Amino acid sequence: MYQTLEKFLKGKTNIDQETLTKICSFFKLIKTKRNELLLNYDQVSNHYYFINKGCIRLFTTSKEGVENSRYFAFEGNFATALPSFIDQQPAEEYLQTIEKSELLCISRKDFYYLVDTEPLFAKIYTEILELGFIMAQKRIYGFQGFDALDKVKWIIKYQPQLLLKVSNKMVASYLGMSPSTLSRIKSKL
């Protein structure tokens, strides 16, 4: 149950088995269905999820009701609505498993307890923040000045798994274009 998580933690820092076991003991296994909502727009994020199996999507909807995908996290990664988790304001975004998934879930209280009492876990948290920051910047700023074709090429180069695992519709909403535009571009290469 905790192998993937332990592997993830070991990959980030040198950590003994005892601490590892202690950290893992705070995570509870939950199973979710396809399209199950983990967090609603108005809710405050109070859980951090580690994905054992499946996929979590972070998205919003525009005032016209169009969905806008922000992030997809797959097996072996952490995901939550981090801004809300940090500042405890309503998330203004949704968290959802887009397929049947198995998640390890830790409450915010326990998470910060670990951050405050386990220096190694604090270090891992800092690394998660740093990495999250870098990735978000690269992803979003990377698209500045890109036209639709550039974006599709970018996704093929840097996140080809997305095209395999996620519906066209969601990829399109991730890239900020309509499904028809994505469809047209793919047919031209």
Added chain:
Amino acid sequence: MYQTLEKFLKGKTNIDQETLTKICSFFKLIKTKRNELLLNYDQVSNHYYFINKGCIRLFTTSKEGVENSRYFAFEGNFATALPSFIDQQPAEEYLQTIEKSELLCISRKDFYYLVDTEPLFAKIYTEILELGFIMAQKRIYGFQGFDALDKVKWIIKYQPQLLLKVSNKMVASYLGMSPSTLSRIKSKL
């Protein structure tokens, strides 16, 4: 010379004067001219800047040579090319003072020395990361699904100082539209 920085640090955490003085002693004052480049596209970011006076802009250029502004930091704030500062890869962005400025500059080495030896400074760094993460997300994701008019309204609401302090051209490049579009929209209110 260090008043503004001390005020910033005190605002983040309870911190005694001795530690404060020690932290400040690692910062050196530098004066820059209008449009002076602090970091080039291919360079690795090795300094963190605190702005005593003036303004730092973070920007890139597209392959066609069009400038794209990412962030403006004003008096009393920190700025650097953070992804590069963290992972020591070429920045792929520029750092520039857009007006005559006075900066307090700390080297990466000293910065991480403080993070590793002063728990309070580590805490401040985590807060800078968290805040930077939240702000970047809000800023960029906030524009998803916005047309040009929405973006201008957004900037008026959340960052009106920008319109006062920064040229139209740079604001336009920050909002991801051409200067003519921004001009046209402003004339319609």
Added chain:
DNA sequence: TAAAAACGTTGACTTAGGGCAACTTTTTTG
């Protein structure tokens, strides 16, 4: 302080990509 450079504004024209609809294909579920 005068010449030069950069910036801002506006008009005419062009274009990338969105909206909608019809149709086909795939996926989901009872």
Added chain:
DNA sequence: CAAAAAAGTTGCCCTAAGTCAACGTTTTTA
């Protein structure tokens, strides 16, 4: 496994916003 629902594709048309150029204004610098 069949019916229903959702997703993907494609054509047609339209619109928001970009480009380019001309011109006036402000800013910079020698």
